[in-house]
Amino acid sequence: MMFRMDESAGRHPLDAIDERQCERLIAAALESGGDYTDLFFEYRNGGDYSLEDGKVKSVGRGVVLGLGVRVLRGDATGYAYTESLQEEAMLQAARTAGQIARSGASPGPMALHGIDLPDFYPVKESVLEHSGAEKVELLRRADRAARAFDPRVVRVEVYLAEGVRDVLVVNSSGVLARDHQPMVRFMVSAVVEADGKRQSGRSGGAARRGMEQFVYPGQSPEEHGREAARLAVAMLDAQEAPAGPMPVVLGPGESGILLHEAVGHGLEADFNRKRTSNYTDQIGQQVASDLCTVVDDGTLPNARGSINVDDEGNPGRRNVLIENGRLSAYMQDRISSRHFKTGPSGNGRRESFHHEPLPRMTNTLMLAGNDDPEDIIRSVKRGVYAKNFSGGQVNISNGDFVFSLTESYLIEDGKLTAPLKGVNLIGNGPEVLRKVAMVGSDFQLSGGTWTCGKDGQSVPVGIGTPTVKISEITVGGTQKS
């Protein structure tokens, strides 16, 4: 096991793993009688750059390498991991994970076969192969653009993170799958000051791309710099948000956070297998307005949540979860798909080799409808237009969710008027989806830096929606009407 800053120098650390070794580890993992095991080798190589007060403040780099071993016995999971890829340490991890089973016979010999994977994230120019100076220049460009946008900008921070995650999944069904998962993430935040008032704004983008990320529309350092400054300036005039139930128009793209919280988590199969989700036993039933078609799509080219292979060795897929309001499928991991007797859906994901896989979202989207976005806004007499969000949270069991707006506007007589201060929307997932009254034709994938947390594990995800009108949702402001 070697620490390497430069991937091109010498062999890739995962190349040192051979099939015979995997077979020995699988045998050790199953020697106590487990009925399935998978080996998850992971190599992460990443770096980051931060600029503050016009200066590159710090440069970071890190490499992580390790193996996670999972053994299943019925629905029970044994798990162990090691940061050492020496055979002795790996065998010890395999046997520790195998302790979940304490009796039974070990399986006979098995043959491993590599599986062919699609390539949903071809990368033209890997970020890691570019010089540090080029990346530093990206930070400077964003800094200059934010400051040039408005003289009231008093502070700018820019952050760039680059990385690759190489995974090798080998399981006792004989599957062997290897993937190379790039990610580049860029974030600008700006603070403005005027008349003793201070406001901040952020803009960022992330994708499974290399340096070409920065030439995509909306993803140049200048655009993020200006957008962060624009948002901060716009919020200077923000007024107190209204309080109480009212129509809400969700802008395209970023509003996908509502979908992620309101239905996404509730459709993860583990919660339904355990009957702890409010969508338990609802397959085939109408769970949303018939305007709603929701998909989880791990195959979108270069999207943040896309995966060629999930962390259990199943190819990434596009799964229709809700079709015209009717619930059609849950997102599965291995344990749950066995329970539901469905095939894998390519949703078994994990944060790292320290973690056991769980059913997780990839890119969760609501498909476009037929309404003109302008008409949607025009249809609201008094309500809120939601444009940007900082995050959301849901209680799986009852579907109650909250999501936090960082940019929103009052709608008065069909027109956007005053910008509103940061405010929460709160509602119940199934109820809100039944109140979807109009769906725009303007689907957008968010280019944002979304990360989803579940059971202490974070994974990158994508979101997207068209403009959507919810006939009523509770707005958590302070101005009572």
Place this chain on the structure above:
Amino acid sequence: MSQTNVIRKTPLLPDPAACQRVAEEMVSYALAAGADGAEVLLREGAELEVKVRLGETELVKEAGSRGLGLRVIKNNRVANTHSSDFDATAMKKLAAETVQLAELAEPDEFAALPERSEMARSIPDLGLWDDKVAYLDVQMALQWAQSAEAAARGFDKRITNSDGATFSRVMGASAFVSSAGFSGATRGTYASGVVRPICDDADGKKRNGFWWTGSRLAHQLEEAEAIGKEAARRTVAKIGPRKLATQDCPVIFPPETAKQLVGKLAGLASGGAIWRKSSYFAGREGTQVAAPSIFLVDDPLLPGASGSRAFDGEGLATRPNVIVDAGILKTFLCDTYSGRKLGRPSTGSAGRGVGGGAYVTTSNLILRPGSMSPEQIAALDGAFFVTELMGFGFNAVTGDFSQGAGGFWIEKGEKVFPVSEVTISANFDTLWKRIDAVGNDLDTRTSVHTPTLRVSSMTVAGT
């Protein structure tokens, strides 16, 4: 040192002295590679986690882990790297590459290690390790989880399902070495258990709740049965919630939600947020930021407490810092960098992770308890008692605060019905000035020790 690679037989007891030796070697390699200054944090730990659901074992996870983080400074330029490879050859290579990486950064006059005179001279034993916790094994952990879940499921027949009971134990050693003149190591343990029962409610909805115990010390862990019953009691109490009408009313925060408010208040006093102008506390030292009944201290030296630390993330001695005294903001918490930015010494408040450099952090936040019992505080006719907060609705720059909330409606001092799906809002500055009652019920389970707090008025948005 390559032998530290080998996973040892359980229990893998972390070895602070061995960690310290490797960290010292790493610092010497960095200096030899040309660094002006170098800091190394090295951690070695072991975790055990078990989960039981509906009486069956669902997860047994056991593993050891380690890593080191290196910060080098050369010509006032900074680079941070991390690695889990403690082989001498790999460490030398890391040192050389980190020094090289620093050339990409720009000189920052404030980026330097602390002065030699500031470094901690001695390392107090804060009693953060308990052998009884370190030697907790899979069987004991499973037994705790099984008993706790069984107690919850047996408590009330309306408990129809369970998200399981989890028991986990971590132990670790941590060494920090700085070329500014510090080398030290400590070790600690922590165990916790949580139970998550579920009951059915109308319209196919389910209500979930939880309760937990946690401590560095085995004798402070509560009995499994007691935790299970309390989790069940809290879960069935949520059946049949209503929304509230949109209104202004008094809001009561018991410790489990008050600690979120206290954590945010301390975050506003972070020196890093102050010089970045990302806190409305900037320029507010010596002014009223809370009601006169509010006293808030950050105390890293509490024996056996979860947030205690004998030295900070830069090797400085730690000490209690009074943040708020009778509602007046007394100080900002600073690490060396933010202290220099603000023209003052560090308050010994640096935190550090393996993955990056120092940052300002709190240790044990203690909001001084008052004299009122929780019952006295709730003796109102018309108040919202908040047991859950959801969402991210807080803007530290402006103080705008809006969160999803659940809990109970109080009339004549009694909880008359559960509440869900509402938000509570106020400007945070106003909220803290409106605290009109501080309880005597200090909760010390986490690193934020707080009693019940009551705010005289907030906006509740519901129907």
